[in-house]
Amino acid sequence: MGAEPLVLGIETSCDETGIGIVRGRTLLSNTIASSMAEHARYGGVVPEVAARAHLEALQPAIEAAVAEAGVSLADLDAVAVTSGPGLAGALMVGVGAAKALAVSLDRPLYAVNHLVGHIAADILTGEEVEYPTVALLVSGGHTSLLLVRDLVSDVELLGETMDDAAGEAFDKIARILGLPYPGGPEIDRAAAEGDPDAVRFPRGLSRASDMAAHRYDFSFSGLKTAVARWVERAEAAGERVSVPDVAASFREAVVDVLVTKALDACARHDVPRLLLGGGVIANRRLREVALERAAAAGVAVRIPPLSLCTDNGAMIAALAAELIRSGRPASTLAFGADSTLPVTEIQVAVGA
Amino acid sequence: MILGIDTSLGTAVAVVEADGVVRSEAASPDPLAHAEVIGVLLERALADAALGPVGATAAPTPVEITHVAAGMGPGPFTGLRVGIAAARAFALARSLPVVAVPSHDAAALAVLLADPHAPSEPFAVVTDARRREFAYTVYDGLDDDGHPVRIAEPALSPRDALDELLAAGGVRRIDVSAVPASMVALAAARAVAAGRTLTGGEPLYLRAPDVTLPGAPKKVGA
Numbered sequence A: 001m002g003a004e005p006l007v008l009g010i011e012t013s014c015d016e017t018g019i020g021i022v023r024g025r026t027l028l029s030n031t032i033a034s035s036m037a038e039h040a041r042y043g044g045v046v047p048e049v050a051a052r053a054h055l056e057a058l059q060p061a062i063e064a065a066v067a068e069a070g071v072s073l074a075d076l077d078a079v080a081v082t083s084g085p086g087l088a089g090a091l092m093v094g095v096g097a098a099k100a101l102a103v104s105l106d107r108p109l110y111a112v113n114h115l116v117g118h119i120a121a122d123i124l125t126g127e128e129v130e131y132p133t134v135a136l137l138v139s140g141g142h143t144s145l146l147l148v149r150d151l152v153s154d155v156e157l158l159g160e161t162m163d164d165a166a167g168e169a170f171d172k173i174a175r176i177l178g179l180p181y182p183g184g185p186e187i188d189r190a191a192a193e194g195d196p197d198a199v200r201f202p203r204g205l206s207r208a209s210d211m212a213a214h215r216y217d218f219s220f221s222g223l224k225t226a227v228a229r230w231v232e233r234a235e236a237a238g239e240r241v242s243v244p245d246v247a248a249s250f251r252e253a254v255v256d257v258l259v260t261k262a263l264d265a266c267a268r269h270d271v272p273r274l275l276l277g278g279g280v281i282a283n284r285r286l287r288e289v290a291l292e293r294a295a296a297a298g299v300a301v302r303i304p305p306l307s308l309c310t311d312n313g314a315m316i317a318a319l320a321a322e323l324i325r326s327g328r329p330a331s332t333l334a335f336g337a338d339s340t341l342p343v344t345e346i347q348v349a350v351g352a
Numbered sequence B: 001m002i003l004g005i006d007t008s009l010g011t012a013v014a015v016v017e018a019d020g021v022v023r024s025e026a027a028s029p030d031p032l033a034h035a036e037v038i039g040v041l042l043e044r045a046l047a048d049a050a051l052g053p054v055g056a057t058a059a060p061t062p063v064e065i066t067h068v069a070a071g072m073g074p075g076p077f078t079g080l081r082v083g084i085a086a087a088r089a090f091a092l093a094r095s096l097p098v099v100a101v102p103s104h105d106a107a108a109l110a111v112l113l114a115d116p117h118a119p120s121e122p123f124a125v126v127t128d129a130r131r132r133e134f135a136y137t138v139y140d141g142l143d144d145d146g147h148p149v150r151i152a153e154p155a156l157s158p159r160d161a162l163d164e165l166l167a168a169g170g171v172r173r174i175d176v177s178a179v180p181a182s183m184v185a186l187a188a189a190r191a192v193a194a195g196r197t198l199t200g201g202e203p204l205y206l207r208a209p210d211v212t213l214p215g216a217p218k219k220v221g222a
């Protein structure tokens, strides 16, 4: 295998079936089939619905990715798959398919970490990536703050959410405000007309007393309760609830705590770089505030295109290509889905 | 040669020649480790198949897989999907057709081939469906294609109601704890030879996803 291996990546950790194909650091295709619409009526991702959708979407997605890349499966140098973290039943669909693909083609298989995959997505932008960097990964499934010293060998978890992921918080608040699922874009739309300073909602784990144990951790359940209480109180008092104002104030609280903690991590680790990843990066206000405050702090912000920020297979392929580049042996076939895989395990079941 | 894969109970992989000669079988009874073991079992079954038919001393012919047979359940969903995903991906990589086989058909075939001279009587293949239910399918003998005759489609029954239900129809109960992949492959071989489809391409879930529609947001109190 050369330094520019042709790798197909399979990602099924949540509600997106992602198949990506890369040649080294070059993106050839990034096919994403989402079951989001099927979850809309439930107001959140239903694991069994997601897993069923993965099974049905996988083969067409692989066929589409291969066609778009203009390669054939026989050309592949390696197969890559997300082993975790994520929804166990959803992950297992991808793991089963990836193993069979690798055995059928007689190619090496790289089982990798979903969160580190989000960081690897940045490599596919074609720009020079510098380390160390702080990475803030925000989606419906995770909210993590990482310190990346080396993509393939040294990723440290600085903090993560203690309860809901930020994306989940958006979904729940949308429901309280009578807005449809998924909540992120709906809150964003409503907030555009609102006053972010209308209500001062709490910033979770941001008090001085939180700094010792949870400096870089997040919590959104208190914020959710605060919003619900505020709305209930206003309704009970017969006041008119301004959905735009509540949406904007809620969004501001989430964005504030995310950006503040990320830039605090940059400052305290003396790392002038911040990488944003995960589907919630689509939130316009989050990007705006991050860019504005980072500029003031002398931190360079990198934001991959949205198609590489949301869960996708290309980032999984990209991470495997980097592992190959650094001479890492393939994974053995003896691994499973690990729903709580720690971020320090960049690759699982590394072979001899 | 046909590669058979079934993960409706444990994980089972086999390679069978078109005429039914078993080349290899590799299986794990673990009802929870499908994703962990599927790759190793596939690799082992293919390697063993290259050694020739099980128990034969004749020189082996090269293994050329022509079809992939997938056990479509019923079975616990999470594990079941691993085998179907694997079967589809293996076939896709080599541009092979996937033959969908009801897993109970394979189990019934094993029962009927074990004693070909047994008098014909209806029997039910019964497997664990979790949540205090059994999955069962009723068969009676083999048809001209050598395939078990399904006289009632796969269904679920509460565990404590199944015996009464089967007795009422004069159906013998046969509990099955493993589906042999060789029988999945053989059922597929016979279906292919007869130009038949045994089941659709979808898994036999028999149960809708377990979800509750959200009501109005809960009050949190003031």
Ligand SMILES: [Zn+2]
Residues within 6 Å of the ligand: A114, A118, A139, A141, A142, A278, A310, A311
């Ligand atoms: Zn993600």
